[in-house]
Amino acid sequence: MIRRVLAGIDAVSLFATEGRAMVDTKNNDNKRIRLEDVSKVWDGLAAVDQVTFDVSPGEFVILLGPSGCGKSTTLRMISGLEQTTAGRIVIGDRDVTREPPGNRGISMVFQSYALFPHLSVADNIVFGLRSRKVPKPQRQERLERVARMVGLEDYLDRKPAQLSGGQRQRVALARAIIAENAICLMDEPLSNLDARLRGDMRREIKALQQRLGMTVVYVTHDQVEAMSMGDRVILMHSGRIVQDGSPAELYNRPTTAFAASFIGSPAMNLIELEAMEGQTFIAKEPTVPIAWGDAGHCLLGLRPEDIVIQPSSAAGMPAQVIDEEYLGADTIVRVRVGNQTLRARLPGQQSMPSEHCRVDWPVTAAHFFTADSGERRDDIDAVAPATANSRSPISRDTAQPFPDQGAKR
Numbered sequence: 317m318i319r320r321v322l323a324g325i326d327a328v329s330l331f332a333t334e335g336r337a338m339v340d341t342k343n344n345d346n347k348r349i350r351l352e353d354v355s356k357v358w359d360g361l362a363a364v365d366q367v368t369f370d371v372s373p374g375e376f377v378i379l380l381g382p383s384g385c386g387k388s389t390t391l392r393m394i395s396g397l398e399q400t401t402a403g404r405i406v407i408g409d410r411d412v413t414r415e416p417p418g419n420r421g422i423s424m425v426f427q428s429y430a431l432f433p434h435l436s437v438a439d440n441i442v443f444g445l446r447s448r449k450v451p452k453p454q455r456q457e458r459l460e461r462v463a464r465m466v467g468l469e470d471y472l473d474r475k476p477a478q479l480s481g482g483q484r485q486r487v488a489l490a491r492a493i494i495a496e497n498a499i500c501l502m503d504e505p506l507s508n509l510d511a512r513l514r515g516d517m518r519r520e521i522k523a524l525q526q527r528l529g530m531t532v533v534y535v536t537h538d539q540v541e542a543m544s545m546g547d548r549v550i551l552m553h554s555g556r557i558v559q560d561g562s563p564a565e566l567y568n569r570p571t572t573a574f575a576a577s578f579i580g581s582p583a584m585n586l587i588e589l590e591a592m593e594g595q596t597f598i599a600k601e602p603t604v605p606i607a608w609g610d611a612g613h614c615l616l617g618l619r620p621e622d623i624v625i626q627p628s629s630a631a632g633m634p635a636q637v638i639d640e641e642y643l644g645a646d647t648i649v650r651v652r653v654g655n656q657t658l659r660a661r662l663p664g665q666q667s668m669p670s671e672h673c674r675v676d677w678p679v680t681a682a683h684f685f686t687a688d689s690g691e692r693r694d695d696i697d698a699v700a701p702a703t704a705n706s707r708s709p710i711s712r713d714t715a716q717p718f719p720d721q722g723a724k725r
């Protein structure tokens with residue numbers, strides 16, 4: 317309880333700049349964010365390590381990454397709730413690195429909702445406006461407008477304890493929106509909600525952001541949120557930016573093995589390859605010749621949906637079916653290839669007719685990464701598995717699934 321109230325003070329302090337003119341949300345200058353070589357060091361350890369990125373006006377940018385990678389710390393430094401150890405933060409054309417939170421023109425939505433338990437929904441929403449001494453008629457008009465926007469008109473007299481998780485989250489959103497700041501920072505705002513509500517709220521937040529033209533920086537470790545909401549995704553790992561691009565870029569062209577394995581569910585299969593005879597690379601087991609212009613170890617990356625499972629008489633790597641997991645729209649089939657386990661995603665409900673099969677993939681679906689640094693290699697000319705000269709590379713159109721492998725729906 318105490319934590320929640322303290323968090324509430326944080327949240328509200330962002331809006332509580334007395335006498336400050338309302339930020340003009342039409343003015344794009346207030347909506348731009350720039351981080352230059354920003355770091356945060358705690359006890360000699362860099363939680364955020366020389367992070368640099370820009371957020372354009374009206375952009376929805378996601379900070380994505382595993383627990384502890386520095387997402388929240390980065391967000392809190394943008395808000396001013398945390399001081400930077402090094403680097404510069406610029407909002408619009410103002411260096412705000414040493415400015416207090418209330419001077420930055422930013423709203424924030426927290427995972428904990430940060431509501432005052434003793435205040436009604438209406439009072440929670442207008443708390444910041446009150447501290448700013450916005451006159452009552454204006455407060456009331458804005459409250460009604462925002463409550464309509466987030467569907468809380470019928471709940472204004474209730475206390476937070478009388479609301480569902482989704483409704484509490486809407487109160488937190490309403491409080492951020494009513495401040496009419498041009499920038500809104502959100503820290504895992506949906507993680508306390510159940511899966512269905514999360515889906516609904518994702519769409520609502522995105523629609524609101526577009527309607528209001530706000531710049532949003534949104535922290536999550538949930539790649540579905542990142543892919544579905546972000547105009548851009550900044551993937552972080554150990555305090556650093558691993559990749560910064562559109563959701564499609566991150567999915568289709570991951571620049572590191574970490575990005576490849578973090579985005580996508582199930583994750584991209586990463587198969588260890590090792591150097592053989594000068595310019596040829598082969599899988600440790602079984603043998604997969606790879607034409608290669610360089611020496612060194614590398615990983616072959618294959619998305620589960622790119623793997624084709626064929627009868628054992630067909631071309632491809634010999635494999636054994638381990639099990640099948642039916643998920644409704646598709647089936648995840650695990651197969652053992654040599655000493656490695658691969659996951660294939662097949663459409664509909666699938667039941668493998670035999671334990672023995674072959675796996676194959678379109679040549680263009682292969683991604684390569686160096687095994688040590690994990691960096692993407694685009695200079696590999698890969699051939700399809702099995703005997704390289706025995707057949708033409710397959711494509712999605714020419715792939716031969718098991719004869720009775722058609723989707724059963």
Ligand SMILES: Nc1ncnc2c1ncn2[C@@H]1O[C@H](COP(=O)(O)OP(=O)(O)OP(=O)(O)O)[C@@H](O)[C@H]1O
Binds near residue numbers: 384386390
């Ligand atoms: N106040 C603090 N004092 C010392 N270390 C901290 C403090 N806050 C965060 N850290 C450390 O900084 C690192 C980054 O934390 P941060 O909360 O930014 O990660 P995150 O990516 O947001 O993780 P999560 O998704 O679990 O919230 C972690 O190793 C964390 O333990």
